[in-house]
Amino acid sequence: MKTNTNPYIPYPATVEETWYETGGDRCIKTFKVVFDDEEVREEWSHLPGQCAMIGVLGVGESMISISCSPTEGKFLRFSVMLMGKVTRALHQLEPGDKMMVRGPYGNSFPVDEWQGKKILTIGGGIGQAPLRPIVEYVKANQDKYDGLTMIYGARTSNDLCFKGEFEEMSKCDDLACHLTIDVEEEDWEHNVGFVPQMLLDLNPSPENTIAITCGPPIMIRFVLENLKKLGFEDDQIYTTLENRMKCGIGKCGRCNAGNMYVCKDGPVFNYAVLKEIPEAFA
DSSP, X not given: OOOOSOTTSOEXXXXXXXXXXXXXXXXXXXXXXXXXXXXXXXXXXXXXXXXEEEEETTTEEEEEEOOSOGGGOSOEEEEEEOOSHHHHHHHTOOTTOEEEEEEEESOOOOTTTTTTSEEEEEEEGGGGTTTHHHHHHHHHTGGGSSOEEEEEEESXXXXXXXXXXXHHHTTOTTEEEEEEESSOOTTOOSEESOHHHHHHHHOOOOTTEEEEEESSHHHHHHHHHHHHHTTOOGGGEXXXXXXXXXXXXSXXXXXXXXXXXXXXXXSEEEHHHHTTOTTTTO
């Protein structure tokens, strides 16, 4: 899926809705935005796994994962963690305010190639943001896939993103949703423990299954190890290095991993490629 929008040009978009996913010093706020120009709105297209550069005029811009599927409508969603100057300015935006958007950047998860297979997503913390579009894409095309299982965890229940959506998913007979937190809490009805261990405990079969993971680098490392223990082949395992993307067009050279540039060759890679790059999860 291509777009005719120019990735060098920032397009104004209006914030339609905002809400906080998490609290704390590094809280996560989600923005639903719509392009002001109707032609740009119609021409824009993206696939799960792609990113966009978003920002505030006079402040700056940051590369952020698009956290919605194209199946959801003619709008974009971004889930932004409070980390610095630009994200602080973004967090101050409310409905009716403007942000600038350009992109989309990077390759995407090959969701159409995965048709007919079981889809397993394994996320941690803000790493669920680039996985959410896969979940929504598969949910919108359930007849084309052989099932969807989601494993998602965070340090505490307050650190889980999209929690309401996943609570609803857990009630569906045709979707499997497994939530976990690191430390036991009163009234928490789901699993307690780290995501990599929960993966081993669930023991999903690798037969006809694609596994996709994203989260803190240490979590990804152990998830990859455990997927291999469970018998997953290298080409059945995918992840994204979207947090390493900088300019998005291969000009600044700051996203290099081995002999590749994440923004040009990724950010989506399968494990057959990633295992040849020792510094991929540094």
